[in-house]
Amino acid sequence: MKLMDLFRKQPASAPAARERLQILLAHERAGREGGADFLPQLQRELLQVVKKYVQIDDDKVQVQLDREGDVATLEVNVELPETLPEQKRSA
Amino acid sequence: MALYYADEAIVVTNPEVSSVRDSDRILGVLQSKSKRAEEGADPVKEHLLLTRYDLDRVERGEMLAIDDVLEILSVPLLGVIPEDQAVLRASNLGQPVVMDNESQPGQAYGDAVGRFLGEDLPHRFIKREKKGLFGRMFRRSA
Numbered sequence: 001m002k003l004m005d006l007f008r009k010q011p012a013s014a015p016a017a018r019e020r021l022q023i024l025l026a027h028e029r030a031g032r033e034g035g036a037d038f039l040p041q042l043q044r045e046l047l048q049v050v051k052k053y054v055q056i057d058d059d060k061v062q063v064q065l066d067r068e069g070d071v072a073t074l075e076v077n078v079e080l081p082e083t084l085p086e087q088k089r090s091a
Numbered sequence: 092m093a094l095y096y097a098d099e100a101i102v103v104t105n106p107e108v109s110s111v112r113d114s115d116r117i118l119g120v121l122q123s124k125s126k127r128a129e130e131g132a133d134p135v136k137e138h139l140l141l142t143r144y145d146l147d148r149v150e151r152g153e154m155l156a157i158d159d160v161l162e163i164l165s166v167p168l169l170g171v172i173p174e175d176q177a178v179l180r181a182s183n184l185g186q187p188v189v190m191d192n193e194s195q196p197g198q199a200y201g202d203a204v205g206r207f208l209g210e211d212l213p214h215r216f217i218k219r220e221k222k223g224l225f226g227r228m229f230r231r232s233a
Contacts, residue, residue, distance in 0.1 A: 011152075012151065012152025012153060013152070013153055014149070014152045014153060014154055014155050014156065014159070015152070017107070017108050017154075017155050017159075018155060018159050018163070020108055021108055021111055021112065021155075021163055022163065024108070024112060025111075025112065025115050025163065028112070028115065028116070029115070029119070032119050032123075038123070
């Protein structure tokens with residue numbers, strides 16, 4: 001009986017469920033995005049766009065997603081060839 | 092993967108942490124691994140069906156409310172199925188509860204089907220109507 005009384009007087013648990021879910025899902029969604037999910041495709045498409053204007057090797061576009069605390073940083077590194085001005089003229 | 096070719100998806104969730112979490116995962120799969128996602132086509136159309144919804148517990152703050160789940164998952168609501176003994180009874184008998192028009196879940200499933208097919212139906216059994224076990228047991232229509 002004592003135990004049951006204790007049980008009844010417990011504060012509402014739904015807010016806790018809500019909070020747990022928000023933390024859990026924020027973490028899991030971040031993990032999904034940080035994974036190999038869209039980054040390879042982003043890299044491929046960026047490469048295609050750059051290639052429309054500049055001749056570069058396939059490995060010259062690098063994308064990387066970093067996460068620190070609440071801030072996510074998408075780092076895109078495009079390495080252009082040194083002969084760029086010449087190609088620009090011919091294009 | 093069964094959902095690969097899906098055009099529409101009805102994600103069924105209970106108002107519980109584990110269930111909502113699983114639903115969020117499957118929504119992620121729909122948005123990234125389905126044929127539509129891979130081909131960059133229009134995304135799979137998502138619907139949320141919230142089952143085992145217990146109004147008493149929601150009102151006591153003991154269960155996630157509809158709005159909580161909708162806010163967390165951000166998927167349009169197709170229907171809410173109230174927690175009811177009729178579901179287990181139908182399952183025991185091998186008769187789909189949607190055939191049981193007397194029961195609230197049966198009617199709620201019927202509504203959900205109607206909405207899925209384009210009917211504009213209000214959500215039922217999501218607000219307090221009548222109190223008391225007796226009234227609930229013998230209420231035949233909402």
